[in-house]
Amino acid sequence: MRWLPLLLVVLLLPSPAAAASRSAPEFNGSVYAIAKRGSVVYVGGTFTSAVSGGRTYKRERLAAFDGRTGALLSWAPKADRTVRALAVAGTSVYAGGDFAQVSGRKRDNLARLDASTGAVGAFAHHVSGAPYALAASGGRLYVGGSFTAVDDRRRDNLAAFSLATDALDAGWRPRAEDAVHAVAAYGSRIYLGGTFEQLSGVARTARIGAVSATTGAVDAGFRPGSAAQVNALAVNASGVYGATGGQGGRALAWTTAGRLRWQRLFDGDATAIASVGGVTYVGGHFDRACLTLANGAQGTCTGASTPRVKLAAVSATGALTSWAPNANGVIGVRVLVPAPSGLYAGGDFTTMSGKTRRRFASLAS
Numbered sequence: 001m002r003w004l005p006l007l008l009v010v011l012l013l014p015s016p017a018a019a020a021s022r023s024a025p026e027f028n029g030s031v032y033a034i035a036k037r038g039s040v041v042y043v044g045g046t047f048t049s050a051v052s053g054g055r056t057y058k059r060e061r062l063a064a065f066d067g068r069t070g071a072l073l074s075w076a077p078k079a080d081r082t083v084r085a086l087a088v089a090g091t092s093v094y095a096g097g098d099f100a101q102v103s104g105r106k107r108d109n110l111a112r113l114d115a116s117t118g119a120v121g122a123f124a125h126h127v128s129g130a131p132y133a134l135a136a137s138g139g140r141l142y143v144g145g146s147f148t149a150v151d152d153r154r155r156d157n158l159a160a161f162s163l164a165t166d167a168l169d170a171g172w173r174p175r176a177e178d179a180v181h182a183v184a185a186y187g188s189r190i191y192l193g194g195t196f197e198q199l200s201g202v203a204r205t206a207r208i209g210a211v212s213a214t215t216g217a218v219d220a221g222f223r224p225g226s227a228a229q230v231n232a233l234a235v236n237a238s239g240v241y242g243a244t245g246g247q248g249g250r251a252l253a254w255t256t257a258g259r260l261r262w263q264r265l266f267d268g269d270a271t272a273i274a275s276v277g278g279v280t281y282v283g284g285h286f287d288r289a290c291l292t293l294a295n296g297a298q299g300t301c302t303g304a305s306t307p308r309v310k311l312a313a314v315s316a317t318g319a320l321t322s323w324a325p326n327a328n329g330v331i332g333v334r335v336l337v338p339a340p341s342g343l344y345a346g347g348d349f350t351t352m353s354g355k356t357r358r359r360f361a362s363l364a365s
Contacts, residue, residue: 023070024344025052025063026358031346034337035086035093037115041067041344042075042093043360044083051358062095062102062118067339070362077103077118079111084145089136089163091115094123096131096143110143112166123166126151127159132194137185138213139163140172144180144192157196160216174216175200182242186235188213189222193230193242208233208242224258231271232335234280238316241280243270248290248299251282251314262318265290266308267299274336274343276365279321280314281343283333289320310349313365325353325363341365 029047036042043063050059052072061083064075084097093113095102102111105120109130112123129147136142141161150159150168156175161168174192182193189210192199199205202218207226210219228246235241239261240254249270253261268286275281289312292303306320310332313323327333327349334347342365345352352361 024357024360024362025050025065025070025072026356027051027059027063027360029061029359030331030334030348031359032082032084032097032334033086033095034335034344034346035088036067036337036339037088037093039067040073040075040115041065041339042086042088042115043346044079044086044095044097045346045359046082047359061097061099062113064118067362075116075118077111077113077120084130084132085134087134087136087141088115089141092121092163094134094136094141096134096145098130109147123161125161125168128152129157132179132181133183135183135185135190136163137190140169140213142183142185142190142213144176144183144194146179157194158192158216172214172216174211174218181229181231182233184233184235184240185213189219191222191233191235191240193226193233195229207244222254222256222258224254224260226252231269231284232273234273234275236275238275238278241273241275243273243282243284245269245271246299248295248301249284249286251280251312253280253314253318262314263293264312264314264318264320265293265295265301266312267295267301267305268332269299272333272336272345272347274338276338276343278316279323279365280316281323281336281365282312282314283310283327283336283345283347285330285332286310286312291320310347311345323365325361327352327357327361339363 027047031045033044060078079099081099112121128149131145133144160172176196178196180194184191204223210222228244232243266286270284272283288305289308290301294303310327313321331348
């Protein structure tokens with residue numbers, strides 16, 4: 001893979017209020033997943049309660065709120081263990097994770113919920129392992145994770161289901177040799193990231209690649225490869241964006257042909273990524289952004305660096321911007337999702353921009 005030189009410019013934006021967080025519920029446990037349907041925002045994780053308007057409400061690993069007002073909604077299905085991924089399709093919310101029951105009904109790590117009432121739908125499959133990522137597009141629900149079979153049919157960490165019939169898609173069968181942590185649908189491609197060394201035995205697909213949305217065949221037009229685990233992906237008309245771990249984390253941008261556009265290095269893993277208005281937002285475990293590509297033990301920047309505590313933003317040309325909300329915690333930010341006027345952040349933090357924001361924050365971009 002050909003590496004492009006890092007741009008060392010720090011882009012200063014006149015945005016002193018850019019990191020200010022707005023009204024949203026708070027949670028007593030980690031937030032792993034965020035999804036949107038119109039003005040409603042759905043949240044999944046390990047939490048068992050939510051705080052809204054100064055009151056505490058029971059919410060067992062699933063919750064929803066009004067994105068316009070920040071008010072917690074009555075939507076409250078109950079998962080008995082961690083919800084790791086969410087996806088919205090039509091009037092349904094799909095949840096994936098480690099759970100065995102949702103609202104008292106047996107659901108083996110994958111469930112469909114009514115987007116308005118939270119009622120558990122008939123969609124029910126046996127997943128031999130855990131889903132980590134979901135994407136709904138083109139009449140299918142795509143699932144990535146660490147699993148070996150669905151309904152006793154072999155599936156190597158990837159599967160797809162019909163949104164119309166709930167059936168497992170018999171023809172969509174790409175194989176990942178290890179866990180899939182990120183699934184992103186765009187156009188005719190499904191982009192995949194994770195710890196796998198190859199997709200369906202095809203060379204130069206280490207930890208990142210793309211497959212056909214309809215056949216599952218590996219797309220030879222996007223094979224950039226990644227030196228470290230890909231934790232999250234975002235895709236838009238401008239290209240593909242990835243958050244990786246390794247010796248220090250990285251945010252990387254590629255063209256849809258797989259050519260590296262830019263990369264930024266941090267002193268800890270990058271675990272979340274989103275693109276809003278031409279700016280790429282990155283979240284993770286890091287405390288500093290490196291201003292060179294040099295780092296040492298435990299990923300510490302060995303060249304020049306600047307503070308970026310758990311969150312950073314990168315311009316369309318790869319320049320680090322001045323946006324710096326400064327979340328706290330060891331794990332920090334797990335997920336970033338574009339919002340109507342900014343973005344939503346979830347994770348293990350309890351403060352954001354010096355304000356109490358327990359595990360969820362609504363941020364201005």
